[in-house]
Amino acid sequence: MKGVSSMDDKMKDIKGKATALSLYNTRDRLEDMIHQAEQNDISYTSFITNVLDGEIRYRNDKAQAKRIKEAGFPYPKYLKDFDLGFCKSINAKQFKQLSDLTWVDGIYNLILSGPPGTGKTHLAVGLGYQACENGYRVSYSSMQSLVQWLRTEEIDRRSRAKMNRIRRSNLLIIDEVGYLPISTAEGNLFFQLVSELQEQTSMIITTNKGFDEWTEFLNDAALATAILDRLSYRCDRIKFTGKSYRLEKRQSFLKGGEKTCEVQ
Ligand code: ADP
Numbered sequence: 001m002k003g004v005s006s007m008d009d010k011m012k013d014i015k016g017k018a019t020a021l022s023l024y025n026t027r028d029r030l031e032d033m034i035h036q037a038e039q040n041d042i043s044y045t046s047f048i049t050n051v052l053d054g055e056i057r058y059r060n061d062k063a064q065a066k067r068i069k070e071a072g073f074p075y076p077k078y079l080k081d082f083d084l085g086f087c088k089s090i091n092a093k094q095f096k097q098l099s100d101l102t103w104v105d106g107i108y109n110l111i112l113s114g115p116p117g118t119g120k121t122h123l124a125v126g127l128g129y130q131a132c133e134n135g136y137r138v139s140y141s142s143m144q145s146l147v148q149w150l151r152t153e154e155i156d157r158r159s160r161a162k163m164n165r166i167r168r169s170n171l172l173i174i175d176e177v178g179y180l181p182i183s184t185a186e187g188n189l190f191f192q193l194v195s196e197l198q199e200q201t202s203m204i205i206t207t208n209k210g211f212d213e214w215t216e217f218l219n220d221a222a223l224a225t226a227i228l229d230r231l232s233y234r235c236d237r238i239k240f241t242g243k244s245y246r247l248e249k250r251q252s253f254l255k256g257g258e259k260t261c262e263v264q
């Protein structure tokens with residue numbers, strides 16, 4: 001009985017010390033790690049290696065989860081679920097190049113344009129998740145939210161925090177550019193941001209508008225040219241075509257629904 005309690009005390013003592021040193025993986029998995037080591041009769045060297053590897057993995061996982069949370073994605077979308085067979089706009093080689101993200105280091109931009117439902121947001125968010133996993137700082141925003149934060153950053157602490165994070169990002173995803181018209185003042189703020197970021201942050205822009213239609217939603221030809229000029233300098237453009245994935249793969253839950261509506 002005495003043996004058990006002194007073992008408990010030792011464990012408690014180790015956990016206390018692990019906590020003091022912020023070795024949380026070791027603290028939480030201590031019994032398991034010791035049990036495994038005893039079972040497999042591993043060497044002291046291997047045991048220490050396991051402890052340190054466990055801590056490194058734990059910290060990397062935590063940092064990755066934090067990057068994903070702070071990126072502000074609307075929902076999870078992964079590259080592994082992106083069906084290249086459906087998307088005729090990029091081939092496997094280009095997809096691989098996009099996924100390896102070296103273009104983020106080179107501060108290239110990506111403009112994904114095309115009709116709704118063709119996979120622009122899926123690809124953009126999938127690349128964003130991958131970038132978080134690879135250690136990049138990523139921010140996601142719809143154009144509408146971005147314009148709202150830009151307009152209010154001087155007066156609203158939350159908008160300022162969002163914009164500060166965006167300015168410190170390696171990759172900024174701006175979704176749904178051109179869906180809603182924006183005022184000239186808002187367009188000017190957007191232009192300033194694009195100019196500011198062009199040397200330091202990669203951008204992925206998704207839009208339902210062709211370049212010639214940017215004048216229309218920005219309501220200003222000179223501004224549209226200036227923004228596109230900066231965005232397109234180091235940039236690849238992927239034109240999504242074809243049908244909406246949602247319509248094509250529509251799932252219904254009413255069995256034989258059409259039959260019951262049949263006119264006799
Ligand atoms: P868009 O942003 O072009 O309007 P989305 O990316 O939102 O389109 O795609 C609509 C839906 O279809 C999403 O649920 C998305 O996951 C799915 N989807 C679109 N294209 C693909 C694809 N190539 N592979 C897998 N899912 C896709």
Ligand code: MG
Nearest residue numbers: 120121176206
């Ligand atoms: Mg979309």
